[in-house]
Amino acid sequence: xxxxxxxxxxxxxxxxxxxxxxxxxxxxxxxxxxxxxxxxxxxxxxxxxxxxxxxxxxxxxxxxxxxxxxxxxxxxxxxxxxxxxxxxxxxxxxxxxxxxxxxxxxxxxxxxxxxxxxxxxxxxxxxxx
Numbered sequence: 111x112x113x114x115x116x117x118x119x120x121x122x123x124x125x126x127x128x129x130x131x132x133x134x135x136x137x138x139x140x141x142x143x144x145x146x147x148x149x150x151x152x153x154x155x156x157x158x159x160x161x162x163x164x165x166x167x168x169x170x171x172x173x174x175x176x177x178x179x180x181x182x183x184x185x186x187x188x189x190x191x192x193x194x195x196x197x198x199x200x201x202x203x204x205x206x207x208x209x210x211x212x213x214x215x216x217x218x219x220x221x222x223x224x225x226x227x228x229x230x231x232x233x234x235x236x237x238x239x
Contacts, residue, residue: 149218152218153215153218153219156211156214156215156218157215157230159207159208159211160208160211160212160215160230160232163204163205163207163208163211164204164208164232165204166197166200166201166204170197170200173193173197174194174197174198174201177190177193177194177197178194181194209223212226212227
């Protein structure tokens with residue numbers, strides 16, 4: 111526990127002072143490792159974001175599916191049509207944000223978005239909704 115207490119007292123400034131004391135070769139190694147770690151962290155965050163925005167939250171998805179069925183069966187009310195439209199708009203916003211994250215991650219990995227989607231096991235499911 112003593113080490114976790116010591117870690118909690120570290121600040122960006124105190125760590126910088128330690129890093130400043132590194133010899134040039136060690137500083138280069140440190141910076142390379144830091145860049146590698148930052149890229150991994152950013153990739154993890156992007157992957158999480160992509161997953162979170164791949165669909166509506168479960169309750170909204172259930173409602174969306176129910177309203178779509180009512181629309182297809184021509185039994186939907188005006189209020190329900192407005193609700194469905196709002197859910198469509200939310201889904202479209204999520205898709206745009208997801209695609210932006212996919213593009214960013216593809217650039218990081220230096221692959222096309224299609225290749226990235228294959229790597230992630232994300233098919234071209236045209237019936238996502």
